Amino acid sequence: MLQTMIVGSLPRPTWLVPPHQMYVSWQLQGESLQEGQDDAVRLAVADQEVAGLDILTDGEQRRRHYxxxxxxxxxxxxxxxxxxxxTRGNRYGHTVKAARVTGPIRRPSSVLIDSLRFLKQHTSKPVKVTLPGPMTTADTLADAYYGDREKLAMALAEVLNEEACELAENGCDMIQFDEPCFNIYLDAVEAWGIKALERCTQSVSAKTAVHICYGYGVSAVLKWKTQNTDWGHYGRTLPLLRTSTIDMISVECAASGVDPxxxxxxxxxxxxxxxxxxxxEAIESPETVARRIRTALEYVEPQHLYPCTDCGMIPRSRTAARGKMHALAAGASLVRSELAGGADH
Incomplete structure (x- = not known):
């Protein structure tokens, strides 16, 4: 019960990436970059192991952006x-730089298999790999080829499915698709977003998950959250996902106004x-985490509940990230002991 994990990312060492960068410029090059990324993954795995998390990622240490x-x-x-x-329906009031779609999207070779193999060499615990969801990826590209957002998303779903199947065949225990846009384009989620997500998971032998949040803990997102008054998005998406082929759903409850x-x-x-x-940067106490888990348990059976972070922790300091992971594991342990004690009686 109550297996713990992070959404995916951890802050990167400053000798690998300048601090507080979301779109990464690597400090190293060539073989030094490879060595630096390997070392960063080792540290990310060690931090999760020491914290006591149950399902591990590589902290997304090798990626310039998710x-x-x-x-x-x-x-x-x-x-x-x-x-x-x-992007994101202009929710945050600024533009971003985007790659152009200039031809049919193909996957010439595997993208993350080597990263998965390295991760599995450094832990005996179950591992998770994260991939961008097709709707969110389509929203982040400048389409000059398909001419239709749904067609672009379905083309992306095809290559995401190829990658997910290969990851599963190589021992990945969980594959998570990140779809923050599922909290923005609700009509499109119903019209074709679920279909695109299910195409990603077709014939994937690992557990599949979709992560739906309100964004990283960066200034633009935090500003929007303080002004937002409508937190009803999950009320539309969760019933749709309940009847989908996806195995697991990730929702943000700690820092949002979402009613659990x-x-x-x-x-x-x-x-x-x-x-x-x-x-x-404030680190929750285990008691605070336990209280949040108990609230969720009013609506989710213990065997189906996986305590997690709201989103990735790239914007946080490494000290805060470590502390938050320890609090996550400790809080879950408190509730797990309570549930076990209740079962004994």
Whole structure:
């Protein structure tokens, strides 16, 4: 019960990446970069092991960005001539640089298999690999080829499925698709977003998950959260996902205004519940984490509940990230002991 994990990312060492960068510029090159990334993964795994987490990732230490890290391995995309586009429904009021879609999207070779193999060499615990979801990836590209957002997303779903199947065949225990856009384009989620997500998971032998959050703990997102008054997005997406082929759903509950009662809309699915706020350096106490888990347990059966972070921890300091992981594991342990004691009686 209550197996713990992070969403995926951890802050990178400053000798590998300048601090507080979301779109990474590597400090190293060539063989030094490879060695530096290997060392960063070893540290990320060690931090999770020491904290006592149950399911591990490589901290996404090798990726420049959670979307670009996969897309740079594809053909049909031009990263040499980036253009400015609005993304996420312009929720945060700024544009971002985007690669152009210039031809049919293909996956010439595996993108993350070597990273998976390295991760598995350094832990005996179950491991998770994260991939960008097709809707969110389509929203982050400048399409000059398909001419239709759904067609682009389905093309991305094809190559994501190829990667996910290969990851599963090579021993990945869990494959997570990151879809923050599922909290933005609700009509599109219903029209074709679920279909694209299910295409990603077709014939994948590992457990599949979808992560739906309100964004990283960065200033633009935090500003939006303080002004937002509508937290009803999960009320539309969770019922759709409940009848989908996806195995697990990840939701943000610690730092959002989401009513945990909405978790009942996905009853029967495994649920990763965010009980760690990734938008602050403050480290939760185990008691605070335990209280959040107990609230979630009012709507999710213990065997289906996976305590987690709200989102990735790239923006946080390494000290805060370590502390938050320890609190996550300790808080889950408190509740696990309570549940075991109740069973004894």
């Amino acid at each position: 979307i670009w890290g996969f897309c740079e391995g594809l053909s049909g995309l031009d990263f040499s001539d980036l253009v400015e586009i609005e 009662a909405v978790l009942a809309e996905a009853r029967g699915k495994d649920i990763m519940v965010g009980v760690i706020d990734v938008g602050t």
